[in-house]
Amino acid sequence: MIETVYIEREVLDHPRTARVLARVRPRHVITCERYGEVFNRHNQNFRVQKAHPALILAAKHGRRLLPVPGGYGFTAEPAFYFSHMLNCLYDCRYCFLQGMFRSAHYVLFVNYEDFIADIEAECARSDAPRWLFSGYDCDSLALEPVTGFAATFIDACAKLPNAWLELRSKSTQIRSLLNRPPVARCVCAFSLSPSAVVDAFEQRTPSLAARLAAIKRLQAHGWPIGLRFDPLLPVADFEAVHRAFFNQVFAELDATKLHSVTVGVLRLPRDQARNIARLYPDEGLFALAETERDGLVSYGADTDALLDWCSAELARRIPAQRIHRQAA
Amino acid sequence: MSSVPRVTVICALPSEAQALVAHWRLNAQRERPFRVYGDGNLRVLVSGVGSHASAAAVGYAAGLDDSRADDIWLNIGIAGHAHHALGTPLLAARVSHHGRDLAWYPSLVFTPPCATSALITYDHAVTDYPTDACCDMEASGFMAATSRIASGDLVQVFKVVSDNAASGIGVIERTRVHGLMQAALPAITALVERVREVALRLPVAAADELTSALLTRWHFSHTQTTQLRQLLQRRALLTAQAALDMQTLTDCRNAAAVLARLRAEVDALPLPAARTE
């Protein structure tokens, strides 16, 4: 439950602000000038705030659409990411957001129309397909009943013939997707992990079974589905745990209809890795052996071996060209 | 870190402090430059009136002991409000200084024990009350000073309405202030408890008895000591605190050899099965 909402003065009268407030019904509403006054101040602590985050409603200025970092996604076509929201309802222990921000409050940028104008401008630059990744600094669907994000952006992108949208989620908030016809150029991508990993490292997320049930419904409804086995964590009995996991996933889903599958190990920029380890000195994951490649830290003795093994296992179930390996 | 985070309360007036000192049974510890009352984990300072005095009291209190990451700082006192009833307790959600742009937003990372309000600090007593905020003479100085030394999530400003547009400031006198603070004690103690719960979420450094045993047996440089602590901490996490068999290290000729042996063991450890079942 969100008890406190901060609102930038600039968006006090924005219609989306009114809709969010009607839905959240906070006990405390506080006006601020800029969200940076409340969010990410130098002496805040992500772990402390995560237990009781507030929602901040703000306007996003400056660059809203950014080129994806190298090694992200699965396409050689121009690809961009955008963040209508900072931070996430869930509390995955490995999440890079906790190393990037000092604040765990949710920031929702309510000026969707400006994001959409930027997307339209980018897509107008040429006829070539443009991939648009959402859910980079948040989960695309987790707060859908409050934000209406997917409902708005799917419609906007569907009108642009060269726009391809990816929603990235661990959520089961799929009602808005089931209440409308599917869009061929919108991929609903779900991050999946073995149940043991969900229980131990993906706090507050829906169970694996619940996620699979949601994906199955979306697949039956006709939505293109992506599976993201990312991050793979080097748990004990890795192969046995993951073989059983892949069996469970592909027993539920129609592998022939999958749009794409990506595999990747946990990789964090050096500074973020250090910040997270400081926040959670009691977490075994960050006690694992570290390897650093191109400024990214990975955990566990031989991450390439995990990726090789999983890629081979998946290739037995789906065409190899649909499996994309994320840079380790 | 002690299991009970330390709380420092800054009050402007002796009459504001009195009810707290009596309730927590604090002892007078110092007279000058600020009156200080305290016991192990709680202390109350009387700063005097004004934002500069409040800031100075924070600086003075910070210098009394080594600072800790889980130190809690509270500014507690009286304030005016245009329409709230006398005695209404309010937690500041936004603090600013009249005529200046800067504002502070004390973290509401717990359920407040009372209503929240914006608060404006003035350099003088106010009779022309702002419509949507309470007003005092200290909080901005307190926030400015604590923002330099404390965890931002552990700083709060709590006020009791002592005057309003109907009463004017003529009603503020010592016994009355004492009575208002006394009546607000349930909200104040609830606030202290809740902020303490917040402070307890901060990570606590792990105990390392094993480190001392190894440090006595071999000579470790400063850097090697840090490496040793990190390795033992990692080992403890990945082995669910399994005891280290010192026999496996007896043939190590020096600290470097101990570190190499431990590193080889720890780097090969997977995430423990227990964490994932």
Ligand code: SF4
């Ligand atoms: S679902 Fe994604 S964004 Fe949310 S906490 Fe987990 S890793 Fe972070």
